[in-house]
Amino acid sequence: MTKPIIVTALLAGLLGGAIGVGGSALLDHQATPTAPVLSSQPANTVNAADVKPGSVTYAAQVASKSTADIKVQMAQGTAVGSGIVLSSDGYVLTNNHVVAGAGSGSKIVVSTSDGKQYPATITGTSPSYDLAVIKLDGASGLTPAILGDSDALQVGEQVVAVGSPDSLSNTVTSGIVSALSRTVAAGDESGSGVTVYNGLQTDTPINPGNSGGPLVNLQGQVVAVNSAVDTGQASSGGPQSFGLGFAIPINTAERIANQLLKDGEATKPVLGVSGSLSSSDREDGATVTVQKGGPAASAGISSGDVITKIGDTPVADYADLMAQVLTHAPGETVPVTIGSGSGARTVKVKLGSTVDKQQTTVPESDGQSGGSRLPFGGNPFGQLP
Structure with missing residues (x-):
């Protein structure tokens, strides 16, 4: 019997004192009529194949339209994450740990791909699955994400992540599906808030602020919700791990999201x-x-x-x-x-x-929280995974 691997992670929202407003403006890299063309190929046909379904460029363009930046402003700092637009009127899926600190006196502000900002409220949370749905006040005309089938994923398949690592809006990274089933025990830097769930593994770079954003296939369909990244032993002075990201399969996330939308609980x-x-x-x-x-x-x-x-x-x-x-x-x-x-x-x-009112946790034999902890795609305690 092959022993399953349990990986450890940190929470993926970013928490800090004075965090700057989300990201930098996107640059338009399309060639202008006066731009030099360093090829015998006509400028309007260069990279034409890259914008068709099946390319990273296409996936990024589709996913970016349905990705939102989330900031939770609290007395002790600001939590930063990403979200997936579920409906044109502003329901957005994200990680529970991104909005878990929202309480009395806090404020959730969401920026959409068209540059607009909206205040938001929490519709419902599912701590065991690290998922939450929020509602943007007064939103309309948003582009809902296209949900795929995570059960159809194959190891080695190319995927693309979109989100706001370190408040850099609409950041795109790409990689592959590394494994389909990993037991993830994830918590914050202090060792508290540990939750256990089953996720897929990817080498797609996931960084603080990516939490709650989409992992999509090359058709632009959301196949998972980015949630965690393993930093190895870096926090204790050991070797840093790279290329070990984790996400919640969309088939699970869709079931939970539908319950939250309908009942406010899962x-x-x-x-x-x-x-x-x-x-x-x-x-x-x-x-x-x-x-x-x-x-x-x-x-x-x-x-x-x-x-x-x-x-x-x-x-x-x-x-x-x-x-x-x-x-x-x-x-x-x-x-x-x-x-x-x-x-x-x-x-x-x-x-x-x-x-689902509290996280699924696993105690060690001495009563302490157990399992390995991997950093979620953005550590809520301000240290990069």
Whole structure:
């Protein structure tokens, strides 16, 4: 069995004292009639293929129209992130950690691709999935994003990220899909606010302020929500990691966003077990304590059982288990494998449901927050990932 990788990240909104107004003006690099042409090819045909579907240029042009800059102005500083326009009248999807600091006395200001600014309010949040929907006051005529199918992604496929790293509006970066399923345990620099979810991995550069922005395919369709980046051991004086970004698959994000739009809140699945991370565990799998009367107990799972698979996906530990459960919808029936080898057995569990009001966290055996922490596409505590 190949042990799944758990990566660690930091939150991706940027928080600082006096953060400058978002970004610099975009320059028009198109050739003018008087510009010199350093080619025998006519100027109006140069790079013509690059603006067709299937190119990074095309993807960037499409995605930029539906990407917004988000600033949350608070007493202690300003959180900066990005957002994905969902509707022409101003509903925008972003990361929960971008707007989590918004409270009494704070103000959310959103800039759209046409240069207009709008005040915004929070429609609903889903802490476990690190997603939120906000509403721009008085907006109209915006360009909604085109949502793709994250289940159709392939490793090696080219993708493009658009957002506002360090308040540089409409910044475009490109890369590939590096892996389709990673257990991400992400938190801020202080080690608090740790949340666990399942994300896809990309080498597309994701920087502070990219949080909540779109990761799109070469057709310009949103396939994921940028959320985290692994900085390696840089914060402790060790080697810096590069090219390890993480995003929330759009199929998951779309389900959560629809719930937030409809009800102002979202639900998450419940397996009905608890557990922890322990460095003394030597076998792959999550040793669980079963909650009385819960879905796992009803399916015949007992305390002390070691869960090794959810569906066809191997489970390495308790963080992995929680992340895999979150890939399913409440009420869904999933096969759960207990044990390994000749003694393994599989039961079917109908997942329960609960309103998502707090992050899904994984304690270590000593009661401290566990899992690895990767920086989200913008660290809310002001240090670059």
